[in-house]
Amino acid sequence: MSKNDNVVYIKLSNHDAKVSIYEKDYKELISFGISPKWFYHQNNVWVRHNRRKLAITRLLLDAGPGQTVKQIDKNPLNLKGDNLLLVSYGPGTSKYRTRDFI
Secondary structure (H helix, E strand, C coil): CCCCCCEEEEECCCCCCEEEEEHHHHHHHHHCCCCCCEEEECCEEEEEECCEEEEHHHHHHCCCCCEEEEECCCCCCECCHHHEEEEECCCCCCCCCHHHHC
16 A cells, blocks of 8 residues: 555444545445444454454455464554455464455
């Protein structure tokens, strides 16, 4: 992403804080049918979709089994693509690809 990319700020449904995300990434999530009603829980930003709780970071990076997403600046509300890092940890991490549930 470049410094010219538009950033949007999403109000969380259960918190006064706002999430920052690149507009392009936000529009992609909405095109998947993801609700814009996100919430903060256990140091992560989530959305409910088809009765499941899905992590927005995992959706953004298309994280699969054995992978997790870390925020480089350690700010769980900064969901801009250049702040997210996909890490493989092997056993003990997620056993599914999050996008398979949308």
